[in-house]
Amino acid sequence: MSRSIDLAVIPGDGIGREVVAQGLKVLSAALPQDVKLETRNYDLGAQRWHATGETLPDAELDALKRHDAILLGAIGDPSVPSGVLERGLLLKLRFAFDHFINLRPSKLFPNTATPLEGRPDIDFVVVREGTEGPYTGNGGSLRTGTPAEVATEVSLNTAYGVERVVRDAYARANARPRKKLTLVHKNNVLVHAGHLWKRIFDAVGREYPEVTTDYLHVDAATIFFVTQPERFDVIVTDNLFGDILTDLAAAVTGGIGLAASGNINPTGAFPSMFEPVHGSAPDIAGQGKADPTATVLSVALLLQHLGHADEAARVERAVAEDLAAREGSRTTDEIGDALAARVSG
Amino acid sequence: MSRSIDLAVIPGDGIGREVVAQGLKVLSAALPQDVKLETRNYDLGAQRWHATGETLPDAELDALKRHDAILLGAIGDPSVPSGVLERGLLLKLRFAFDHFINLRPSKLFPNTATPLEGRPDIDFVVVREGTEGPYTGNGGSLRTGTPAEVATEVSLNTAYGVERVVRDAYARANARPRKKLTLVHKNNVLVHAGHLWKRIFDAVGREYPEVTTDYLHVDAATIFFVTQPERFDVIVTDNLFGDILTDLAAAVTGGIGLAASGNINPTGAFPSMFEPVHGSAPDIAGQGKADPTATVLSVALLLQHLGHADEAARVERAVAEDLAAREGSRTTDEIGDALAARVSG
Numbered sequence: 001m002s003r004s005i006d007l008a009v010i011p012g013d014g015i016g017r018e019v020v021a022q023g024l025k026v027l028s029a030a031l032p033q034d035v036k037l038e039t040r041n042y043d044l045g046a047q048r049w050h051a052t053g054e055t056l057p058d059a060e061l062d063a064l065k066r067h068d069a070i071l072l073g074a075i076g077d078p079s080v081p082s083g084v085l086e087r088g089l090l091l092k093l094r095f096a097f098d099h100f101i102n103l104r105p106s107k108l109f110p111n112t113a114t115p116l117e118g119r120p121d122i123d124f125v126v127v128r129e130g131t132e133g134p135y136t137g138n139g140g141s142l143r144t145g146t147p148a149e150v151a152t153e154v155s156l157n158t159a160y161g162v163e164r165v166v167r168d169a170y171a172r173a174n175a176r177p178r179k180k181l182t183l184v185h186k187n188n189v190l191v192h193a194g195h196l197w198k199r200i201f202d203a204v205g206r207e208y209p210e211v212t213t214d215y216l217h218v219d220a221a222t223i224f225f226v227t228q229p230e231r232f233d234v235i236v237t238d239n240l241f242g243d244i245l246t247d248l249a250a251a252v253t254g255g256i257g258l259a260a261s262g263n264i265n266p267t268g269a270f271p272s273m274f275e276p277v278h279g280s281a282p283d284i285a286g287q288g289k290a291d292p293t294a295t296v297l298s299v300a301l302l303l304q305h306l307g308h309a310d311e312a313a314r315v316e317r318a319v320a321e322d323l324a325a326r327e328g329s330r331t332t333d334e335i336g337d338a339l340a341a342r343v344s345g
Numbered sequence: 346m347s348r349s350i351d352l353a354v355i356p357g358d359g360i361g362r363e364v365v366a367q368g369l370k371v372l373s374a375a376l377p378q379d380v381k382l383e384t385r386n387y388d389l390g391a392q393r394w395h396a397t398g399e400t401l402p403d404a405e406l407d408a409l410k411r412h413d414a415i416l417l418g419a420i421g422d423p424s425v426p427s428g429v430l431e432r433g434l435l436l437k438l439r440f441a442f443d444h445f446i447n448l449r450p451s452k453l454f455p456n457t458a459t460p461l462e463g464r465p466d467i468d469f470v471v472v473r474e475g476t477e478g479p480y481t482g483n484g485g486s487l488r489t490g491t492p493a494e495v496a497t498e499v500s501l502n503t504a505y506g507v508e509r510v511v512r513d514a515y516a517r518a519n520a521r522p523r524k525k526l527t528l529v530h531k532n533n534v535l536v537h538a539g540h541l542w543k544r545i546f547d548a549v550g551r552e553y554p555e556v557t558t559d560y561l562h563v564d565a566a567t568i569f570f571v572t573q574p575e576r577f578d579v580i581v582t583d584n585l586f587g588d589i590l591t592d593l594a595a596a597v598t599g600g601i602g603l604a605a606s607g608n609i610n611p612t613g614a615f616p617s618m619f620e621p622v623h624g625s626a627p628d629i630a631g632q633g634k635a636d637p638t639a640t641v642l643s644v645a646l647l648l649q650h651l652g653h654a655d656e657a658a659r660v661e662r663a664v665a666e667d668l669a670a671r672e673g674s675r676t677t678d679e680i681g682d683a684l685a686a687r688v689s690g
């Protein structure tokens with residue numbers, strides 16, 4: 001447990017700034033008095049790119065490296081070509097800091113909206129691989145823009161990369177009451193990557209005899225997400241499948257306004273980064289309409305990661321209570337205040 | 346409109362045999378008296394593979410080529426290693442016959458189950474690319490089975506392949522009342538393939554000024570599939586995203602027991618192939634429990650493809666009426682009989 005936290009903050013674009021402010025408010029309220037919180041803001045995102053053409057200069061990457069953790073709001077704006085900030089900033093951070101665990105819990109809190117009939121009991125966590133798969137930027141295009149264009153995207157998968165995320169997922173499953181781990185891939189088509197995942201999944205599983213396992217193709221998994229989400233406990237999956245499944249998971253558990261994530265490097269070699277799953281939502285930015293809850297839940301993951309498990313639990317409880325009590329609409333700030341009050345109270 | 350149909354039938358594995366029998370029953374009932382239907386069965390699938398080690402010998406591929414169309418039940422059995430039949434038979438057919446349009450309509454019929462609250466009005470069609478993307482079998486693994494293993498999967502995309510499916514999707518959207526086309530990809534990460542798709546989507550769109558277009562990342566698309574499925578009319582997407590999205594679409598529109606598909610080569614150079622989206626469901630095979638409706642709706646797509654639009658509409662209407670009247674449980678055969686009766690009646 002750290003007695004001081006040196007936090008890098010990347011508010012980013014759109015509602016990112018608004019929600020990060022609330023996240024910090026709740027973080028301060030949650031921390032014990034004797035834990036010193038220092039924050040430093042990093043001005044990165046669309047504005048910076050427009051002004052300077054930079055997405056993430058080396059100097060700032062170096063500076064970020066020295067923090068204990070990073071809190072990120074949201075990155076992206078329609079004025080920036082698709083991919084520039086995602087690849088040049090967000091994914092660059094995930095890769096540079098070797099965030100191989102992209103942790104995304106999904107829980108249907110009482111009194112929150114779900115499009116699913118009968119409000120199934122949803123409480124699972126997706127352990128998404130964060131540094132491999134189709135996200136490595138390995139690909140290109142030939143004769144771009146001509147009728148003879150060929151474009152490739154290469155999914156890279158290594159035993160090294162798969163084993164570490166699979167191990168992490170087993171450990172998480174083993175620590176939960178239900179002890180169930182589901183591997184999601186598409187090994188009937190993507191046979192090379194898929195069989196690598198399956199082999200390692202089976203091999204590591206022999207070290208965890210108490211963990212029940214199963215395997216689902218990604219297409220079938222989406223079916224169960226909406227027809228039987230209660231069947232899931234821990235899911236481990238590849239970078240792209242994890243991206244898709246966690247948005248769907250968010251949609252069935254109160255919406256993207258509640259979905260938290262941690263980009264974690266469990267070795268501690270680099271700072272881990274916590275961010276809501278949602279984007280910068282430029283259509284509602286600056287209007288106090290954004291729900292900061294996803295960011296606040298990401299702060300809970302941050303606290304957990306830094307060894308403040310009690311404080312993390314307190315933040316999660318505050319969110320659950322706040323959601324249970326919600327009626328009418330409140331501003332971003334009001335929700336942040338309410339959560340901070342519950343956390344300190 | 347063909348005055349005779351020379352149909353290849355691949356019943357395949359598990360419930361494939363049962364549902365195909367009902368599909369043929371309804372097809373016979375639907376066809377005008379003066380249209381001659383000839384069928385030839387092809388014994389392909391798990392049993393054949395166990396017996397001979399063959400998935401799809403050249404001689405049979407050649408023979409299949411000479412039919413007007415193919416009706417396929419389902420392929421796959423747990424006793425066969427994952428990928429063998431998928432790649433060696435199902436995908437081999439789709440690729441050999443250049444089925445670049447994988448057509449998957451999704452409609453929520455009255456009186457059918459949906460996990461979505463409020464029964465949204467769902468009626469869209471996914472035009473899934475069928476011959477490119479991560480399905481090309483382009484990949485491999487090095488040092489397989491060792492801790493130093495590296496496995497790749499290459500998504501191949503060509504202007505040629507993307508343009509033809511995008512054109513088809515625009516034409517379909519243009520022929521529907523709402524005239525709306527959504528491109529789904531992940532062009533903020535898979536920038537090479539994604540930008541190729543987007544460029545062609547925009548370029549072809551200029552020829553269809555009446556078609557309204559939009560673009561969604563695949564992760565966001567899954568959210569709308571469960572929160573706002575009524576927003577979709579026609580969707581065009583890549584092979585893998587289409588695979589994932591159409592299972593999710595099936596889940597929200599009555600389940601996989603109702604989801605039909607056509608693997609279409611619109612040029613007529615090769616026979617098109619029609620199959621339910623569901624798998625072989627070995628757990629319920631041989632028990633008369635399978636719902637043949639997905640196969641029957643695939644037969645409607647087959648009729649449409651062969652120029653029998655009225656008969657196709659009649660089959661679809663029969664399904665809608667049968668679903669509306671459903672109570673209690675019926676056997677596979679009983680459902681087939683009921684549908685055939687409605688179609689002829």
Ligand SMILES: CC(C)[C@H](C(=O)O)[C@@H](O)C(=O)O
Nearest residue numbers: 086090091243277533534564
């Ligand atoms: C913005 C994008 C690059 C990112 C991803 O694909 O990982 C986002 O969708 C997410 O899930 O965090």
Ligand SMILES: CC(C)[C@H](C(=O)O)[C@@H](O)C(=O)O
Nearest residue numbers: 188189219431435436588622
């Ligand atoms: C069985 C499998 C190869 C196939 C696919 O991935 O295309 C199936 O899921 C489908 O959607 O038809």
